[in-house]
Each structure stands twice: as C-alpha cells, then as structure tokens.
Amino acid sequence: FQMSAYRKIQVHTLSSNFREATHIVEAEHRELKRDEVLLKNIWVGINASDINYTAGHYRPGLSPPFDAGFEAISKVERCGEGVKHLKEGEIVVSTSFSAFGEYQYLKASRCVPVPQLTPGMLPLIVSGLTASLSLEFVGRMSSNETVLVTAAAGATGSFAVQLAKLNGNHVIGTCSSDEKGRFLTQLGCDRVVNYRKEKLGDVLKREYPKGVDLVYECVGGDMYDTCVQNLAVKGRIVVIGMISGYEDQSTWANKNPA
Ligand SMILES: NC(=O)c1ccc[n+]([C@@H]2O[C@H](COP(=O)([O-])OP(=O)(O)OC[C@H]3O[C@@H](n4cnc5c(N)ncnc54)[C@H](OP(=O)(O)O)[C@@H]3O)[C@@H](O)[C@H]2O)c1
CATH class of the missing domain: 3.40.50.720 (NAD(P)-binding Rossmann-like Domain)
Incomplete structure (x- = not known):
C-alpha cells in the first residue's frame, strides 16, 4: 500500500445543489488511530438525503469544508492496532459522513463485514x-x-x-x-x-x-x-x-x- 494522496468529494458551500456545493479535493493519507480502519471504497450509495446534508440540514453548526457521502461497500486496506473484528482484505459495508472518496478513515465499529463484493449489499444497512x-x-x-x-x-x-x-x-x-x-x-x-x-x-x-x-x-x-x-x-x-x-x-x- 502506497501512502500517496487520494481524491474525495468535499462540501465547500452549503447548498442543496450538489454540484454547486461540492468539489473534488486531494487528501493526504495519515496514521490510523487504534480503533480505525482505512477503507478502499469500491461502490458508494447516492441518496436523496445527500443534498440535505450538503445544505447543512443534518448536522446543524457544521460549517464547510466537510466530507460527504453516507454509505459505501469497501475493502479493508489497513486496520488500527485495537481493531479485533475486521481484517485486511475483508469486504465491509459502512455508514459514515465521508463515503464519497477513493478511501476513507473510519471507526471500525461503523463497518459490517459482508460475504460478497457486490453492490447489492450496499443498501442493506442504510x-x-x-x-x-x-x-x-x-x-x-x-x-x-x-x-x-x-x-x-x-x-x-x-x-x-x-x-x-x-x-x-x-x-x-x-x-x-x-x-x-x-x-x-x-x-x-x-x-x-x-x-x-x-x-x-x-x-x-x-x-x-x-x-x-x-x-x-x-x-x-x-x-x-x-x-x-x-x-x-x-x-x-x-x-x-x-x-x-x-x-x-x-x-x-x-x-x-x-
Ligand atoms: N434511503 C434511506 O436510507 C433513507 C433514510 C432516511 C430517510 N430517507 C428518505 O426517504 C425518502 C426516499 O429516499 P430514497 O433514498 O428511497 O430515495 P430514492 O431511491 O432516490 O427514491 C426516491 C423516489 O421518490 C419519488 N419522488 C416522489 N416525488 C418526488 C420528487 N418531487 N422529487 C424526486 N423524487 C420524488 C421518486 O419515485 P417516483 O418517480 O416513483 O415518484 C423517486 O424515485 C427521502 O425523503 C429520503 O430523505 C431515506
């Protein structure tokens, strides 16, 4: 695994027009916290509620820039030292506020292992x-x-x-x-x-x-x-x-x- 930058979608302006609210930015990889995993996202789910999120309605007080995207099916790339229930290479579905990226850093507790890498698993937990x-x-x-x-x-x-x-x-x-x-x-x-x-x-x-x-x-x-x-x-x-x-x-x- 190469520690290079990765791309993600970030909200820069509060708006329900997704295109006007967001842009693609490069993010640097970082060290994992004990309870985190690094996920390589394979598919992400696009929801009606995404434009409420970009408009700032779901987490009042949160101001841009912030990440977006609620659900992903991903491969576990790396695990923090304290992560017990997941292992590298495993396929997981997750809910977060940062799914719209090539990678995401997430608490392992937000991930559920699934048997197959298929988009059909994606909508189950949201x-x-x-x-x-x-x-x-x-x-x-x-x-x-x-x-x-x-x-x-x-x-x-x-x-x-x-x-x-x-x-x-x-x-x-x-x-x-x-x-x-x-x-x-x-x-x-x-x-x-x-x-x-x-x-x-x-x-x-x-x-x-x-x-x-x-x-x-x-x-x-x-x-x-x-x-x-x-x-x-x-x-x-x-x-x-x-x-x-x-x-x-x-x-x-x-x-x-x-
Ligand atoms: N998905 C979730 O997990 C989730 C969670 C919490 C809340 N919700 C809420 O549940 C609702 C549906 O979400 P979803 O994720 O199921 O959405 P979705 O898959 O995008 O389906 C939305 C459907 O709503 C119908 N619709 C009726 N009036 C509409 C309008 N004026 N503009 C756009 N669509 C309209 C359309 O079906 P027709 O063409 O057949 O009318 C459209 O396909 C939303 O209000 C969302 O905020 C969803």
Whole structure:
C-alpha cells in the first residue's frame, strides 16, 4: 500500500445543489488511530438525503469544508492496532459522513463485514435498516393490516414494501411509471398506484373506505396530506422524508423563513 494522496468529494458551500456545493479535493493519507480502519471504497450509495446534508440540514453548526457521502461497500486496506473484528482484505459495508472518496478513515465499529463484493449489499444497512426500524419500532407494524408505502419503488420504499408483505400485510405502493409499477408487483405489492394515471386520494376513498393502518411516507407535501386524510382509526403514519421539497428547499421553509 502506497501512502500517496487520494481524491474525495468535499462540501465547500452549503447548498442543496450538489454540484454547486461540492468539489473534488486531494487528501493526504495519515496514521490510523487504534480503533480505525482505512477503507478502499469500491461502490458508494447516492441518496436523496445527500443534498440535505450538503445544505447543512443534518448536522446543524457544521460549517464547510466537510466530507460527504453516507454509505459505501469497501475493502479493508489497513486496520488500527485495537481493531479485533475486521481484517485486511475483508469486504465491509459502512455508514459514515465521508463515503464519497477513493478511501476513507473510519471507526471500525461503523463497518459490517459482508460475504460478497457486490453492490447489492450496499443498501442493506442504510435503506434497509431505515425501513425495518421505522416499520417495526416506530410504526408498530403488525399483520393483516393495510400498509401504504409512498415512493415505493425507491431505495428505502422497496425494502418497506417487501418487509410489510413478509409480515402478512396488504401493501399499497405509489410510483410514477408503469415500469416501476411492474417492479412493485414483483416485490409483492397488492395495489400499485401510478400517481400520474390515478389520484391516490380517489383510489383510497373508493377501494379502502376504512382507511390505511400504517403509512411509510417518503414524499411530503400533497402526498402527506392525502395520507393523513385517509388514515384508519388507530392508523399510524411514519414520516421517512419529504423528498418533494428537497430541491427547492420547501421542506425546510418553516425552519428557515425567508
Ligand atoms: N434511503 C434511506 O436510507 C433513507 C433514510 C432516511 C430517510 N430517507 C428518505 O426517504 C425518502 C426516499 O429516499 P430514497 O433514498 O428511497 O430515495 P430514492 O431511491 O432516490 O427514491 C426516491 C423516489 O421518490 C419519488 N419522488 C416522489 N416525488 C418526488 C420528487 N418531487 N422529487 C424526486 N423524487 C420524488 C421518486 O419515485 P417516483 O418517480 O416513483 O415518484 C423517486 O424515485 C427521502 O425523503 C429520503 O430523505 C431515506
């Protein structure tokens, strides 16, 4: 292993426009701390939330320059002296705030070994865990209920659909195209709503007059309002995100009045 410089993406200006917020910089390799590993990133995951991060919403008070990127699948290049559960050459997935680089220095405790170097492992610990923790613990997911997932064909939505189905629920998923609709049917969705062809509110009023028991809501804005208006008695809505307002920052408008 050669101690030369490596490239990473760094935020230099707070903005939800990723291209305007970031640039590529060279970083110097350094000594490892006892509990750290040096990872050579092979694939990184790009998330909707990345532009909230570059805009400074996730870690208020943090000012540029700072690194970006939440998830990576990587090869362990070197281990600090105190690292017990990982070894050099192993493949790991990790969550961090510095995944968008050729290498990253990370606490070993943030890394989970995986059996294969395949990008399919990448979304498990961010998108997959988000779905599982949110449905099971926050949403108190049960069986034989009606579960609605918005942005269902997206990264975390597609996990939510599968988990809700595996738990024995009737699953409704929203998406914007027939192609995504077919994907959702394959995942086990019982009712796909392509919102460009049908109005979700009309479908719910007509086909689910008792309302929806649990909503995994990713979109915000009008979609959120429709979900709230169609909740069943004792229904739960878990707000996962508000992607419809990220680009124009309307999601954050109340926090940052003009
Ligand atoms: N991935 C995670 O682990 C995670 C963790 C915490 C929170 N979240 C939140 O969950 C939501 C979805 O994230 P994701 O990672 O699953 O995203 P993703 O894979 O990029 O999927 C997002 C989907 O949202 C839908 N969408 C609806 N309205 C949109 C709009 N106005 N602009 C852009 N997309 C729109 C699109 O699907 P259609 O074309 O079918 O509408 C799009 O494909 C976000 O709010 C995110 O902040 C995600």
